[in-house]
């Protein structure tokens with residue numbers, strides 16, 4: 045049930061055609077797991093928090109350094125050296141006190157991932173490396189949990205929603221290892237792509253609209269152009285074709 049305060053807080057979205065109390069309650073009953081607390085997670089977590097997701101778990105083991113702050117708007121200069129998960133908790137609980145925020149101050153590994161994802165309904169891939177993405181993808185396919193993937197470089201970004209056993213998985217098309225480290229990135233690019241991840245999370249939770257499943261959305265910020273390509277399942281994919 046939504047309280048009077050929540051009805052007031054979400055009023056402007058409740059009046060969207062097709063949204064209403066029913067969709068808002070679905071959002072409230074949805075537990076999101078956000079992998080990473082960096083550039084993509086910053087807008088994704090902020091917009092998911094203000095949308096009213098009942099519980100948001102955010103997982104990151106890293107600490108805040110100066111070079112993070114051109115894009116990681118969950119954090120700020122007064123929190124230098126602080127764990128990103130703790131900083132995310134401070135920001136998100138202030139942004140929306142009507143939701144539950146849980147933090148996991150840990151590195152995602154093949155060993156702990158199943159436990160980490162245990163009670164969550166939708167997973168957001170806000171990571172910055174392919175190695176951990178593949179661990180997350182494998183667990184989502186195994187546990188039948190939808191995964192909203194995004195990635196950025198420079199002024200370019202990509203996004204897809206993996207619906208296990210319905211769409212190709214990340215392992216079908218993503219390289220095994222990260223090529224560049226550090227990845228060059230303009231803060232606005234994860235700003236766009238993380239916001240789109242939040243939009244897909246809202247659509248998955250409510251059933252509104254059509255999510256970017258089975259397709260890879262490509263964003264070219266310099267040309268200001270969105271395009272998409274159809275993803276093909278890799279017939280020999282070790283993750284989704286067993």
Ligand SMILES: [Zn+2]
Nearest residue numbers: 213216281284
């Ligand atoms: Zn696959």
